[in-house]
Every structure is written in C-alpha cells, then in structure tokens.
Amino acid sequence: MTTTPTSSATPLLRIRDLHAGYGRAEVLHGIDLQADKGSVVTVIGPNGAGKSTLLNALMGVLPAKGTIEYMGQPVAALSLEERVMLGIALVPEKRELFGTMPVEDNLVLGGFRQVRLRNRQWRDQLDHVYTLFPRLKERRAQLAGTLSGGERQMLAVGRALMSRPTLLMLDEPSLGLAPLVVQEIFRTVDALRATGVTILLVEQNARAALEVADQGYVLEMGSVSLSGRAEDLAVDSRVIDTYLGAAKAR
C-alpha cells in the first residue's frame, strides 16, 4: 500500500495571484496563499496592509481577480451564498450581531445553511457551540447587544460555527479584548483545529497568532513579504523586530 505524501495532497484552499481593492484603488497586489486541511494559517501585518480585504475577497463580498481554489475547485466566480453553502464562513472584525435578538436566535440564524440543506443536525450543532462556549449557554436568552466584548466575540464565532464550516475565517478575533479573554479565544481556535476545521486567522496580535498557527504569512502593503511555518516566523529577526518586539519587552 502506498501513502500519499502530505505535500502532494490537495490543500483545502489555494490562492494564486489574487488582486482586490475598492473601485480603482487596488489593495491586494497578487497574493499567493495556501491552507492545508485541518491547519491553522495566520495572516499578520500592520494596519491597512489588506488583511480584512483578503478575507472579504475570499468570502466573495468584494470583487477580486486571480485564482481561488477550494477543495480543488475554482470558487472565484461563486456568490457569497454559494461559498457559505460549500462550507466557507467568515467572522468579520465588526462581529455584526443582531443586538436586539437573544443569543440563541443569533446562533440559530447562523445555521441557515443547515436549514437550506434540510439538515436537522442544527440542534446538535447548537449543543456543540454551547459545549465550546458554556457562557453562551448560560446567556442564551440575553440580548446580544448587552453582552460583554468577549461574549460577543464568542457569539460571533459560535454563529459562524452553526453553518458547520470546513474553512473558518476569523478577522482579528482578539481585537479589543482583555488578555484572559484573548487566551480563551485562542484556546477555542486550537480546539476547533482538533475537530478538523481549517482556520484562516487574521491577527494584529502576532505573538498569540504565531503560537497557535501552523503556517503564517506576513502581509505588508498588499503583498506577502514573508511566509513559512509559524514556529519559524516566530524566531525570524524581521518578524521579531517589527511584530513581536514590543510584546517581548512587556
């Protein structure tokens, strides 16, 4: 019996020469990126580098040029809804919850893919989300708009998980959160990888992101300036000087 080397397995996501922007202003100038199945891939970089633009282009909410292959199939021409149906989910930086609706209703709305598939497993998925985030279960009847920052982030991630994504894209999940809550969010990322979900994690908290990730990309001014194994990037002098130095000194 022969085994297929990991390097020749089809990656879950393969991006080649991706260009995207707003009107005539190009923000991404030809991005190449790959995410293997069941891995955590992080994209770090300064403000305005184009990290959110990259996730929005992959989700299909922003027009883009280039190749996006998901499970070996081209998806660049697909709509946002078609991408969701294929198992791609995005937790946007602004979290975008329904503030006047209870926690549980926000979660159930996230399961629309299951409903479309006439899949009754959404109740199991709700239980799965409550197991990951017991705090959400405790607060299932509370209005989303009254949650703390950390609880909102948990709800945003939980809602995305309701669609049982294969590829989960997180845009700055640690933004504005206290260190202990950040740790909890990153522990969740680790736990999700263990369940086989592939995660594309955009972060300004480079230290925490490189600790949890398998692979990393440094995005600067719309181009990938460095990429490699996260553990190698974490000891790269350019990454330390630019993205880890301040945190190291703390």
Ligand SMILES: Nc1ncnc2c1ncn2[C@@H]1O[C@H](COP(=O)(O)OP(=O)(O)OP(=O)(O)O)[C@@H](O)[C@H]1O
């Ligand atoms: N809707 C928009 N219209 C026009 N320009 C935009 C829009 N959204 C973002 N930009 C610009 O695109 C560039 C990249 O922004 P983007 O939000 O992708 O960066 P980022 O790396 O995610 O930054 P941050 O870490 O600050 O969130 C910035 O110059 C930004 O001003």
